[in-house]
Amino acid sequence: MNLIRKIYRNSVFFVGDIRREHCPLGFAWGKYEHLIDYDEAALAMRKAGVGYIGLHRNRGDLSNIAISGFMKHAWIHGNTDIIEAVSEGVLIRNPLHAFMSDYAVILRPRISENARKEAWNRAGMMLGCPYDDQFKFDLEDEERIFHGEKEVALANMKKFGLGVSCTELVALAYAGHRRELGLYRTKMGKRQVVLPDQYLSTHFEIVWASRHTTPETAAKLGLYEEGCAMLKEYWNKK
Numbered sequence: 657m658n659l660i661r662k663i664y665r666n667s668v669f670f671v672g673d674i675r676r677e678h679c680p681l682g683f684a685w686g687k688y689e690h691l692i693d694y695d696e697a698a699l700a701m702r703k704a705g706v707g708y709i710g711l712h713r714n715r716g717d718l719s720n721i722a723i724s725g726f727m728k729h730a731w732i733h734g735n736t737d738i739i740e741a742v743s744e745g746v747l748i749r750n751p752l753h754a755f756m757s758d759y760a761v762i763l764r765p766r767i768s769e770n771a772r773k774e775a776w777n778r779a780g781m782m783l784g785c786p787y788d789d790q791f792k793f794d795l796e797d798e799e800r801i802f803h804g805e806k807e808v809a810l811a812n813m814k815k816f817g818l819g820v821s822c823t824e825l826v827a828l829a830y831a832g833h834r835r836e837l838g839l840y841r842t843k844m845g846k847r848q849v850v851l852p853d854q855y856l857s858t859h860f861e862i863v864w865a866s867r868h869t870t871p872e873t874a875a876k877l878g879l880y881e882e883g884c885a886m887l888k889e890y891w892n893k894k
Contacts, residue, residue, distance in 0.1 A: 690714070690756050690757055690758050691715070691757075691758040691759070691866070691868045692755055692756065692757055692758060692760060692866050692868075694752075696755075696866060696867065697751070697752055697755035697756065699864070700751070700755050700760065700762060700864050700866070701751045701752075701755070703762055703863050703864035704733040704751065704762050704863075704864075705733065705764065705772070705863075706733065706734055706735060706769075706772055706773050706776050707732065707733065707765060707769075707771070707772025707773060707774075707775045707776050707829075708732070708733040708762055708763060708764050708765070708772070708863065709730060709731070709732055709733070709762070709763045709765065709826055709855050709860065710730065710731045710732075710733060710738065710751070710754055710755075710760065710761070710762050710763070711727040711729065711730050711760065711761050711763070711852050711855055711856070712727065712728070712729050712754055712755070712757035712758070712759060712760040712761075713726060713727050713728045713729070713757065713758060713759040713760075713877070714728070714757050714758050715758045715759075723844075723851065723852070724844055724851055724853075724878065725851055725852065725853035725878045725879060725880070726759070726852075726853055726856075726874045726877045726878050726879035726883065727759070727761070727852035727853050727855075727856065727879075728852055729754070729822050729852060730822045730823045730825075730826050730852050730855060731754050731822065731825075731826070732775065732776060732779045732825070732826050732829055733751070733762070733776070734748075734776050737749060737750065737751070738750075738751045738753070738754055739776075739779040739780065739782070739783065739825070739829075740753075740754060740822055740825070741782075741785070741787055741788075741820050741821055741822045741824070741825040742787065742822070743787055744787070745784060745785055745786050745787055745819075746779075746782045746783050746784060746785040746786075746787075746820060746825060747783070748780070748783055757866075758866075758868065759866055759868055759869045759873070759874075759877075760865070760866045760869060761856070761862055761864065761865045761866070761869055761887075762862070762863050762864040762865075763855055763856070763860040763861065763862060763863065764860060764861045764863050765830065765833075765837055765859065765860055766836075766837075766859055766860060766861060767833055767836055767837065771830075771833055775829040775830045775833070776829070778828070778829045778830075778831065779825060779826075779828075779829040782820060782825060782828065782829075784810055785810060785819060785820050785825075786819040786820075787819050787820070787821065788819035788820050788821045788824060799828060799831045821849075822852070823849070823850040823851065823852055823854075823855075824850060826850075826855070827839045827850045836859065837857075837859045837860070838854070838857050838859045839854060839855075840854075842854065853878075853879055853880065853883055856879065856882070856883030856886060856887075857882055857883070857886075858882065858886065862886055862887065862889075862890040865887060865890055865891070869887065870887065870891065871884040871885075871887040871888040871891070874887055
C-alpha cells in the first residue's frame with residue numbers, strides 16, 4: 657500500500673471515530689453513554705436469529721454526514737455471534753459490540769430459513785477480508801471470487817485490492833437472493849452503493865427496535881416513507 661493510499665485510508669477511519677458534541681469546537685473523539693443500555697441490548701439479542709440483519713446509528717458521529725439516510729451500519733447475526741465489516745476488517749464478534757449504540761433494529765429477511773443459514777455461512781467465508789474504505793461495491797467481482805475456497809478468495813481480495821463495507825458484506829452474504837430482498841445499488845455522489853436504509857424495506861420484517869427508534873425520530877433523521885411505515889406498524893403492535 658503506497659503512502660498516499662495509506663494516509664487516505666487512515667483518515668477515513670479517523671473521521672469515522674469523530675462525533676458531534678456540546679464541547680469546545682463541537683466535536684469529540686472517544687466513548688460516551690449510548691441511548692441503548694445493557695438491559696435493552698440483552699433483550700435485542702434474544703430476538704435475533706441466524707441470518708437476521710442488524711442496523712444501527714450513533715448520535716453525532718461525523719460519519720453520519722457522509723452516509724445518506726437514517727441508519728449507518730449493518731451486520732448479520734448467527735446463533736450467538738455477529739459478523740460485521742469494521743475498520744479492522746470483517747470480524748466475528750459478540751452482538752454487544754453493535755448494540756451499544758443509540759438507534760437500532762433487527763430485521764428478518766423474508767426468505768427461507770435455509771437461505772438465511774446459507775447467508776450466515778457465506779458471511780463466514782469473508783472473515784479476514786479488509787474493509788472497503790473506497791466504498792466501490794464491486795459486488796459482481798466479489799461474488800465471483802467467493803465461489804471458490806476461502807483461502808483463495810481472501811488472496812484474490814488482497815491481490816485485486818478489494819474489500820467489503822458493512823452493507824456490502826450483508827448484500828454479498830445474500831448473493832442469489834438480492835432480487836428477492838430488493839438489494840440493488842443506488843447512487844450516492846459518484847458511487848453506486850447499498851445504503852443501510854435499504855434494508856428497512858418490506859422485503860424484511862422488523863423483529864426488534866430500540867425504544868428510541870421511533871418513526872418520528874427516523875423521519876427526522878432521514879428515513880424514507882417505507883421504512884417509517886414499517887416502524888409505525890411495529891410500534892402499533894407493541
